Amino acid sequence: MIVETKTVTVDGMEVVIDNDRNLLELIRRAGVEIPTFCYHSDLSIYGACRLCLVDVEGRGIMASCSTKPEAGMKIRTNTAEIREIRKVTLELLLANHNRECPTCSRSSNCSLQDLARRLGVDTIRFKQLEEMKPIDKSSYSIQRDPNKCVLCGDCVRVCHEVQGIGAIDFANRGSTACVAPAFQRDLNAGECVNCGQCAAVCPTGALIPHQEREDVWKAIENPKKTVVAQIAPAVRVALGEYFGMEPGAVVTGQMVAALKRLGFDEVYDTVFTADLTIFEEANEFLGRYTKGEKLPLFTSCCPGWVKFAETYFPDFLPNLSSCKSPQQMFGSLAKKVLPAQLGVAKEDLVVVSIMPCTAKKTEAKLDKFKTDGQPDVDHVLTTQEIGRMIRAAGIQFDELEPEAFDMPLGFGTGAGVIFGSTGGVMEAALRYVVEKVENKPLTKVEFKAVRGLESLREAELDVAGNKVRVAVVHGLKNARDLCERIRAGEVHYDFIEVMACPGGCIAGAGQPIAHDRNIRQRRMQSIYNVDKSMQVQKSQDNHFVVDTYKEHLGEVGGHEAHHLLHTVYEQHNQFFDARVPILVDATENDLPVTVTIGANGSAETGQKVLASLVDYVKGNKLTNKVNLYAAFSPRSLKGNTTTVTVGEHTLSACDADEALTAIKKAIK
Amino acid sequence: MVQAAMEKTKNMLERFAEVDKILERNGKNKAKLIRILQEVQEEYKYLPEDIMAYVANSLGLAPAKVFGVATFYAHFALSPKGKHVFRVCDGTACHVKGSQKIIDALRSELKLEDGQTTSDDMVFTVETVSCLGACGLAPVLVIDEDVHGQVTADKAMELVRALREQEKA
Ligand code: SF4
Ligand code: SF4
Numbered sequence: 115m116i117v118e119t120k121t122v123t124v125d126g127m128e129v130v131i132d133n134d135r136n137l138l139e140l141i142r143r144a145g146v147e148i149p150t151f152c153y154h155s156d157l158s159i160y161g162a163c164r165l166c167l168v169d170v171e172g173r174g175i176m177a178s179c180s181t182k183p184e185a186g187m188k189i190r191t192n193t194a195e196i197r198e199i200r201k202v203t204l205e206l207l208l209a210n211h212n213r214e215c216p217t218c219s220r221s222s223n224c225s226l227q228d229l230a231r232r233l234g235v236d237t238i239r240f241k242q243l244e245e246m247k248p249i250d251k252s253s254y255s256i257q258r259d260p261n262k263c264v265l266c267g268d269c270v271r272v273c274h275e276v277q278g279i280g281a282i283d284f285a286n287r288g289s290t291a292c293v294a295p296a297f298q299r300d301l302n303a304g305e306c307v308n309c310g311q312c313a314a315v316c317p318t319g320a321l322i323p324h325q326e327r328e329d330v331w332k333a334i335e336n337p338k339k340t341v342v343a344q345i346a347p348a349v350r351v352a353l354g355e356y357f358g359m360e361p362g363a364v365v366t367g368q369m370v371a372a373l374k375r376l377g378f379d380e381v382y383d384t385v386f387t388a389d390l391t392i393f394e395e396a397n398e399f400l401g402r403y404t405k406g407e408k409l410p411l412f413t414s415c416c417p418g419w420v421k422f423a424e425t426y427f428p429d430f431l432p433n434l435s436s437c438k439s440p441q442q443m444f445g446s447l448a449k450k451v452l453p454a455q456l457g458v459a460k461e462d463l464v465v466v467s468i469m470p471c472t473a474k475k476t477e478a479k480l481d482k483f484k485t486d487g488q489p490d491v492d493h494v495l496t497t498q499e500i501g502r503m504i505r506a507a508g509i510q511f512d513e514l515e516p517e518a519f520d521m522p523l524g525f526g527t528g529a530g531v532i533f534g535s536t537g538g539v540m541e542a543a544l545r546y547v548v549e550k551v552e553n554k555p556l557t558k559v560e561f562k563a564v565r566g567l568e569s570l571r572e573a574e575l576d577v578a579g580n581k582v583r584v585a586v587v588h589g590l591k592n593a594r595d596l597c598e599r600i601r602a603g604e605v606h607y608d609f610i611e612v613m614a615c616p617g618g619c620i621a622g623a624g625q626p627i628a629h630d631r632n633i634r635q636r637r638m639q640s641i642y643n644v645d646k647s648m649q650v651q652k653s654q655d656n657h658f659v660v661d662t663y664k665e666h667l668g669e670v671g672g673h674e675a676h677h678l679l680h681t682v683y684e685q686h687n688q689f690f691d692a693r694v695p696i697l698v699d700a701t702e703n704d705l706p707v708t709v710t711i712g713a714n715g716s717a718e719t720g721q722k723v724l725a726s727l728v729d730y731v732k733g734n735k736l737t738n739k740v741n742l743y744a745a746f747s748p749r750s751l752k753g754n755t756t757t758v759t760v761g762e763h764t765l766s767a768c769d770a771d772e773a774l775t776a777i778k779k780a781i782k
Numbered sequence: 783m784v785q786a787a788m789e790k791t792k793n794m795l796e797r798f799a800e801v802d803k804i805l806e807r808n809g810k811n812k813a814k815l816i817r818i819l820q821e822v823q824e825e826y827k828y829l830p831e832d833i834m835a836y837v838a839n840s841l842g843l844a845p846a847k848v849f850g851v852a853t854f855y856a857h858f859a860l861s862p863k864g865k866h867v868f869r870v871c872d873g874t875a876c877h878v879k880g881s882q883k884i885i886d887a888l889r890s891e892l893k894l895e896d897g898q899t900t901s902d903d904m905v906f907t908v909e910t911v912s913c914l915g916a917c918g919l920a921p922v923l924v925i926d927e928d929v930h931g932q933v934t935a936d937k938a939m940e941l942v943r944a945l946r947e948q949e950k951a
């Protein structure tokens with residue numbers, strides 16, 4: 115019997131059909147680069163931009179992204195007609211585009227610009243008609259310029275399909291169609307968790323990370339200021355790409371050297387506070403595990419995930435680790451210990467983070483991370499931004515002699531480095547927990563079960579006779595699915611790591627825009643290689659961290675450590691503006707108390723709790739100490755309960771007694 | 783004070799309960815979003831933001847998605863309309879016959895600023911529509927349910943005055 119292989123021809127070349135999702139992937143596999151805007155291999159197929167056109171003999175011109183390969187198809191990818199259609203499409207897009215290319219931060223990496231060049235668009239025959247729409251700069255993480263949008267919808271689909279949020283969507287129709295947050299509000303007013311994945315897939319400069327380069331240049335140039343940097347683990351395996359190196363190239367030493375050249379006074383490593391996080395968080399876990407309370411424990415290093423939980427799963431907030439993210443731990447610690455160590459006044463010390471992440475930009479601006487009105491971390495630059503600064507300074511990055519981090523805040527272990535990849539925080543914590551519980555040196559430090567790119571990885575470990583069930587998820591849609599199953603009681607875990615970005619920080623939205631389809635694997639491999647090459651691979655062996663406890667922090671999990679390294683969460687699950695002041699007077703520093711009523715099913719419970727609190731506050735003449743609000747949640751709260759926020763503390767599934775106890779404690 | 787605030791809380795919850803009925807009637811089915819929004823609009827005459835957010839969350843949709851649907855169809859109103867709605871046809875025939883003059887006259891008489899469609903007192907709304915299919919009567923003005931043909935700017939002013947008198951009575 116003859117086995118028939120099914121083939122098509124692409125521009126005369128014969129190509130075997132091999133499980134291809136569509137003609138586009140087949141043609142690209144055959145080495146022909148078809149232009150696209152609205153096609154993204156991780157997302158659903160949209161078929162709207164009409165750039166991926168091909169000519170199929172006997173059928174005419176069609177969109178290759180939404181056509182299945184069939185045996186015998188004769189495909190032409192480059193006819194005069196196709197070129198003309200593409201050119202007109204581009205001209206139309208460019209006609210109303212905010213064409214400030216030289217100053218656009220996507221200038222060297224913009225699909226629209228690339229294509230215009232490739233297709234030889236040299237004039238635009240159409241007049242610019244519409245007025246320019248205002249740029250949305252409301253978010254500290256993402257800047258939205260609707261005038262550069264090509265309506266490909268990649269951002270809409272990533273936010274909905276990968277992050278399970280849908281903070282932005284198409285609005286209006288025809289010539290006024292645009293991508294916008296709900297009710298045309300500012301991006302920072304809604305559910306956006308600042309992950310930046312929308313900006314990472316946007317083919318143009320319509321969505322870009324908020325830029326802070328100017329502020330940092332100013333600080334560096336100010337002779338009064340001492341400017342120190344902390345660099346997150348994931349930056350060292352991606353910054354090289356910005357300068358044309360291989361994806362995943364490890365550039366730790368060059369990166370430190372480049373920052374010194376730029377004028378940073380000291381260059382430290384966020385890996386130091388990643389190690390510190392493990393001390394605090396692993397102990398928090400052991401405490402809860404022993405007592406069997408507030409499990410599962412969720413990691414809290416990722417501010418995207420934290421805001422997601424605050425918005426959609428307020429009932430899980432008590433389960434979130436109270437540890438600050440490593441970035442914020444670094445900020446608090448630096449502002450406490452560095453002034454004396456470097457001999458500068460605290461107000462002249464500027465802490466700059468270099469992060470793979472856009473969510474960290476917003477995190478650093480939160481009030482809870484300020485001391486005496488000053489942010490603990492003054493500025494946050496993405497990997498892209500620092501790349502741009504290095505280039506602007508004319509530094510030949512690939513020719514730099516590697517330099518070492520400054521000590522002691524520049525010393526880190528392999529466990530801290532793998533924080534940069536999905537599964538890394540869990541593995542680092544396990545290295546600590548297992549050694550501590552088994553009470554003998556851990557020799558096998560690798561926990562392969564939690565590594566990889568599968569959406570959910572789980573493991574059940576036997577730790578000195580105790581069963582510890584752990585899970586790792588990345589991508590918030592996956593986190594949502596997992597949380598819903600936990601809520602429904604279908605699955606049980608003790609410890610869960612969540613990262614908002616698929617792949618973890620290595621694929622954060624602040625990293626260089628990548629076109630390599632295996633980018634996540636390659637950067638991840640490098641992270642684990644760095645871990646392996648480190649002298650010290652367990653956080654608990656970071657003797658500089660141990661010394662820091664001795665000199666500044668006291669006990670692990672103790673009073674000072676708590677004050678400096680831990681935080682609290684607030685819920686964001688309420689309607690826009692639907693907050694009713696119940697008992698509010700003008701006295702300053704009143705304790706804000708908000709009763710959130712689930713409008714959907716749990717209204718009665720909420721109203722009762724609210725009524726009791728009103729009675730209490732009035733009865734005890736506390737109106738000058740407490741401000742009472744009612745808020746409404748559009749989602750039903752777990753088990754027809756209500757949530758009460760007392761000051762900064764969120765009490766979920768709360769009854770009147772519990773709320774009263776918390777209020778009494780807070781006003782004492 | 784507290785009484786009023788508690789009352790407001792209750793009112794908001796009642797408002798949501800009203801929407802719950804609409805949602806129940808439609809089996810809380812995402813696929814019936816358009817029907818649900820239509821019923822909300824019948825109830826409130828437009829689509830208030832908090833209700834859209836409530837509908838979104840009750841159906842497990844993002845508010846931005848519901849907003850997208852609401853802005854896609856011209857049928858949905860996103861701001862409250864006046865008691866009387868003037869719809870001036872601006873299709874080709876009516877345009878040629880001078881519908882713009884009618885629009886300008888109405889807008890200036892009712893003191894509508896740029897982009898504003900409803901008078902400050904919430905009595906009048908002025909809208910344009912593409913073609914009412916009554917080109918023989920051009921230019922056409924529809925007030926609430928009544929069709930007026932071969933309208934001039936003066937005639938439109940008369941109609942406004944008549945309605946004002948009616949409102950006073
Ligand atoms: S930053 Fe993240 S959550 Fe916000 S709109 Fe973009 S993808 Fe959605
Ligand atoms: S903002 Fe960017 S990703 Fe979103 S539709 Fe516009 S061009 Fe596409």
Ligand code: FES
Nearest residue numbers: 161162163164179
């Ligand atoms: S990529 Fe096929 S239509 Fe956009």
